[in-house]
Each structure stands twice: as structure tokens, then as C-alpha cells.
Amino acid sequence: MTQPPTLREISCADDYDPNSMPVDRARELIRQFLHPVTLRERVHLRLALNRVLGEDIVSPLDVPGHDNSAMDGWAVRFADLSPDREVTLRRVGESFAGKPSTVTVGRGEAVRIFTGAVMPAGADTVVMQERATEIESGVRVAPGAVSKAGQNRRFAGEDLKRGATVFRSGQPIHAAELGMLASLGINEVLVFRRLRVAFFSTGDELRSLGQPLNAGEIYDSNRYTLYGMLTRMNCDVMDMGVVPDEPRLLEKAFTAAAANADVVITSGGVSVGEADYVKILLDKLGEVLFWKIAMKPGRPLAYGRLGNAHFFGLPGNPVSVMATFYQFVRDALLILQGRRHTTPLPLFKAQLATPIRKAPGRTEFQRGVLEAGPDGALRVRTTGNQGSGVLSSMSQANCFIVLATDTGDLEAGAAVEVQPFEGLL
Ligand code: AMP
Ligand code: MG
Numbered sequence: 001m002t003q004p005p006t007l008r009e010i011s012c013a014d015d016y017d018p019n020s021m022p023v024d025r026a027r028e029l030i031r032q033f034l035h036p037v038t039l040r041e042r043v044h045l046r047l048a049l050n051r052v053l054g055e056d057i058v059s060p061l062d063v064p065g066h067d068n069s070a071m072d073g074w075a076v077r078f079a080d081l082s083p084d085r086e087v088t089l090r091r092v093g094e095s096f097a098g099k100p101s102t103v104t105v106g107r108g109e110a111v112r113i114f115t116g117a118v119m120p121a122g123a124d125t126v127v128m129q130e131r132a133t134e135i136e137s138g139v140r141v142a143p144g145a146v147s148k149a150g151q152n153r154r155f156a157g158e159d160l161k162r163g164a165t166v167f168r169s170g171q172p173i174h175a176a177e178l179g180m181l182a183s184l185g186i187n188e189v190l191v192f193r194r195l196r197v198a199f200f201s202t203g204d205e206l207r208s209l210g211q212p213l214n215a216g217e218i219y220d221s222n223r224y225t226l227y228g229m230l231t232r233m234n235c236d237v238m239d240m241g242v243v244p245d246e247p248r249l250l251e252k253a254f255t256a257a258a259a260n261a262d263v264v265i266t267s268g269g270v271s272v273g274e275a276d277y278v279k280i281l282l283d284k285l286g287e288v289l290f291w292k293i294a295m296k297p298g299r300p301l302a303y304g305r306l307g308n309a310h311f312f313g314l315p316g317n318p319v320s321v322m323a324t325f326y327q328f329v330r331d332a333l334l335i336l337q338g339r340r341h342t343t344p345l346p347l348f349k350a351q352l353a354t355p356i357r358k359a360p361g362r363t364e365f366q367r368g369v370l371e372a373g374p375d376g377a378l379r380v381r382t383t384g385n386q387g388s389g390v391l392s393s394m395s396q397a398n399c400f401i402v403l404a405t406d407t408g409d410l411e412a413g414a415a416v417e418v419q420p421f422e423g424l425l
Pocket of ligand 2: 202269274
């Protein structure tokens, strides 16, 4: 087995440039160090929502369990019908959902049937009631009321087959999966344990809510956006507050966070000028790489290990926090949570409704509003001021407009790539 490289080996690779790290390359490098959680627990179905399945699920039964009607109407033999003349059939019984009929439909006969009711023996097709006229002795079926045998009939096991693997371990459980598990009669499942994520903000200028602001101070907002995004990803969060730019206090915070969490996230303090003592500190406590990501917003980023924990040092600017979370932290958390398939957020093309200014050199994640134009085609406009401190741009936007490194200014009408937000906000 080949061992994954160490952080130090990575930082010695030929194409490794910590001062201009492409987004994809950084994501790839981080991926090599991510090992999903292994501990699992058994939980009641409702509590499995937003968790990751930790076992394969083999269907214990067919869903639906029996052939049944997709319509209210008449269960008939297709051979009795005609494409070009009306036929009259004799009523021999009724089949209700949950109350099957015991009769066998013979030649020239029909059973009144309702949606979800078991198909009676002998019948192979259902005529919807709108194409039939009930009469005293039975029913008159319009010519060509059905076009083929088996119409309006749902087959046993057509959704889930008994003995088939319905889900593999690593499947995220959302509303549809809850419903499918319930349809199989399964009320408890094994899921991977939740990730514990500790986070704190760094900066002498930051105050927590409830404290008065002195001149030049600001409220710490990053802990709230991080709390929101992490909670939306169903992590077990540990908010460790604000830590001033002071080595002794930072060391304490890093140590405590690493001892108690799978992932440690900080914001601020990793940009040029501030990095030095954080760097020295993190070198002492773990193994951390500092990168200038070739992206805007979100240039400085630190990634590495603190004890057994993964460490993400995000930039301080509020928009940068969210952009780097979306591009790096999200991907890492999905993998660590034990998901089978993880992909970066999808990109697709839309037409630019407003011009865009951009200098070549970095990948930009401008905030955009994606909507359908009068012709129904997708168009996107920017939210205006793209400053990395303008958090309202994230609130107004519903997507990133992703502009490749070499892209320069763009005119309205140009095709651009957009990446819709994913409900983490
Ligand atoms: P830094 O990366 O520490 O140089 O911070 C960059 C910018 O983001 C500065 O304007 C900081 O005041 C601001 N900032 C840093 N942390 C936070 C925070 N937790 N909440 C709001 N703004 C922040
Ligand atoms: Mg700072």
C-alpha cells in the first residue's frame, strides 16, 4: 500500500507554490489527508435525518408489496377491450386500498378498483374511471380506453426489490431516504457519528455580542456564519469565542480545540504580517501549511494538523470566510463525515446580465443573483460591491459567479460559470 505523503513532502513537490495556490490544487492536497470517521451508532429513523448511513441496506421486502392500481377505475382483462368499439363488462367485485378483492376476473368481467388497491387475480390492466361509464350491471368501456396491456398497473417491487441493495454505506440521509427506509419497515439505522468541529475567531478588534464597542472595535460575525454553515452541515459545533492576537492565549485555544475536536477552524490572523507568530505557534503544536490561494475573496488559508485534528485557518474577512468554507471546508467535512460520493459544488453556464470587472490572475468568486429571464433562460447579475468585507453580498446572492484565473473584464451577454449556493447559508 502506498502511504499518503506527509505535509512536509507535499510542500517539497516541484509544482508547489504556497504563494499562488490554485483552488483545485489546494482542494486536492487537502483531500489526501482526510480519513472518514469510523465510529457508528444506531439511531431511530427520524434522528438519521442529515446523517450519513454507516451500513448497506438490503431490502427486506418488495415495494410496492403487490401489483396494484395506479388509478381509480376498473380492473379488467386487456384482451376483453377493443380499440374501436365500446365494450360492456360485468361487475364482479370491488378492490379498495388495504381491502383486496378475493374474486378472479374472468372473461367479460371487471372489478371496481381504487388507487393503491391490489390487482385482483385474472385482471392485467386498469381502465381509468374517466374512460368508463358505470351502469347497473357493471361498466361500459370507451373504445381505445387503454392502449396496452398492463396500463395503469403498478408492479410489485417496481420501486424496491426484495433482496436488492437499496443504499450503500456512505449514503447521506435526507427526506427521500427517510421515506424509502420507512417504506421498507426499517425504523433504526446505523449512521456515522457526527463530526465535532471547534472554532474561534482571532483579532484584538473583535468583541462578542453583548459587549460594548470601543473605538475601532467590531462585533465578531464570523463565529455566527461558521456556526450557521457547520450546523447546516449537521456538525457537532464547539464555539470557543474570540481569542485576542496574543501567542499565549492562542496557544491555549489551539491546544484545547485540538484535544476536543475532529476539525478546528479559526478565522483571521493568517494573512501576511499577522502570520508569523501564528505560524511559529502552529509549527510547534502541529504541522500546518500556509497558502496564498489564487482566489478572490479568500487569499490566505492555512491547512494542516493539530494533534489528531484537521486545522483550517480561514481569512478574517467575512465574505472570505464563507467563500473558503464553500470551496475547501465543505468538501473536507463531507469526506470526513463518511460520504461515499463527494463532489465540489456543480458549475454551469448562465448569461451575464450586467458587465463584470475583473483583473486576470486569480479565480474570482463574485456573488451573483441567478434567475430566469423572460425567455426562461438563466441569467446572472452581480450583487454590486464585491468587497470581501461586504457580507450583505452573500445574503443577497444565490450563487457564486466563478471567473477563471485568466478571465478579464466581461461584457453583459457573456457566458459565465455559476455555482449555486447549497443551502449552507
Ligand atoms: P485578518 O485576516 O485577521 O487580517 O482580518 C481581515 C479583516 O477581517 C479585518 O478587517 C478584520 O477586522 C476582519 N475580521 C477578522 N475577524 C473577524 C470576525 N470574526 N468578524 C468580523 N470581521 C472580522
Ligand atoms: Mg486579525
